[in-house]
Amino acid sequence: MFTNFFFELKKAKVPVTIREYLGLIEALKAGVHSYKIDDFYYLSRLCLVKDEKNFDKFDRVFCHVFKGLESVSEDQLAQIPEEWLRKLAEKTLTEEEKKLIESLGGWDKLMETLKKRLEEQKGRHQGGSKWIGTAGTSPFGAYGYNPEGVRIGQDKSRNRRAVKVWDKREYQNLNEDVALGVRNIKVALKRLRQFARQGAPEELDLDTTIHKTAENAGYLDIVMRPERRNRVKVLMFFDIGGSMDDHIKDCEELFSAARTEFKHMEYFYFHNCLYERVWKDNRRRHTEVTQTWKVLHTYPHDYKVIFVGDATMSPYEIAYPGGSVEHWNEEAGQAWMERVLHVYHRAIWLNPVAEQYWEHTPSIKMMRQLMTNRMFPLTLEGLTRGMKELAR
């Protein structure tokens, strides 16, 4: 019945399964809702979406699949958006205008472009020459000057309900890539947990005590064991200064979350690329430095390494000796990165630069290659992916 809707949701990466779909059908059969589109929206969201961060995606798909349904009567509920578009346009276009459209490459092509733009465009638009809106020169829109334009949403549809729930996109902020805050980061970091019992026995091991007592012919034999604790150990390297100044807030939040989340956490700063020395206090970066060799020797290989940096620099800074902008480095940054990665098998790079720009910056591409693709954007979603990688 709503298979199209179901597959559209899947396409939009909303995690839905057959089980949820059947749940929706069951709920519809049980007659939980009245036959109003709003109720149907709430009910389908209830059944199909299991996380508020997917609400926004759901809203978009819902809007796309059921476009136009709210204005037709209930017995016509089977209309598909394409037909609806066609009807709307046919009603508003004169014969002459239609001929013009034919001359411009035909009806189907125009409709196809229109549909594509409807999908691309979110929100109201006015003026301009491409988007659908009012008073523009684009072929799609209303009150415009383009005679071959398709009118959308003029006079006749004004009596429709003003704003639809799913059109408001109220859950946009809950979308994963948007919000980042100390608390959210902590939740993401929680994925990196390794519980183990180590240290002094402090807790009564009830099961073994009972077992031992039974073996001991009923005389008490108490067994103690150490408590379970998060044993994960993390080594963090922060890029600081220069282009990183733009991302200072994100890094601060990440740092404070990591400090409270990981009991065993060590951090060092570097600039642009890792070289033979790192430092712990940025104000005394030239006087109090730690040799990178020492770091490699101090922290055993079961530490997990997280680099935080934008990796945006000149490629020379990675590839050549003496490439550093701050000092003369005997060995290339590349060599140092390889050394670190050789000691610590679990390592990731978190990059505050948005993922879509990575391809356009050669140094990011190089660094990503060095990290064997283990570079993740500094967003909630990226953090989660990164933690998964580290926890493997």
Add this chain to the structure above:
Amino acid sequence: MRFQGTDSYVATDDLMIAVNASIALQRPLLVKGEPGTGKTMLAFEVAKALKKPLIQWHIKSTTKAQQGLYEYDAVSRLRDSQLGDGRVSDIHNYIVKGKLWEAFTAPESVVLLIDEIDKADIEFPNDLLLELDRMEFFVYETQEVVKAVNRPIVIISSNNEKELPDAFLRRCFFHYIRFPDKETMLRIIDSHYPGIQKALVREALGIFYEIRDVPGLKKKPSTSELLDWLKLLMVEDMPAETLRSRDPKTIIPPLHGALLKNEQDVHLFERLAFLSKRERG
């Protein structure tokens, strides 16, 4: 049997559909939302509206799924055996029923609240899959199956501290309580304090949403904080004019302690209020 909200609880359309769907299809309802938007209250109000008893199971970080089913009190049996107590021979004496067992065997269908499920260990929800799905479990010690006589209405609240496993989510209906808009908020206030002055509410709400819009607050005030604050204002008999005039000496709203629970937030708010006053002045 339909839930429509109660005198003291304003349920929005989507929440009503969620509750009614989970009652009709006998599936657990998972409720998430900002702290203070009435997740736990929902279970209380559903129980009240449907006139059913409420069984609450509050989850802590140390709670195990097994504790909700039953616990075998081995230690007291051991003690009794060493003292030669006659009860020892019957193992039933040492099986302590958990909240789920209680809910399953209650004479009438009950509302079961599993509060703050995200506090427990990551594996906790997985250990309850079958129990919540089929509403039955097996007692190993006595070799019996406990099956729900009347399937309880299960409401589960989560504060999003941990992500819940997919298999668990698939068995639940999911509802996210949005932060109420002004209109809903007025209804909520009205249901709590029926006689309250309209002018006071208007001024207070203005300030409240203003505070919520302050960027960078560590903890945004929520519905429950607003209600507390209003109550304080009423107790102090604060006239609406005081809220409106905003005495320049007291930039921050009176009795702000009910709204801002963190001294950094108070500082931040003071700074911003000071700046905006300077711009206006």
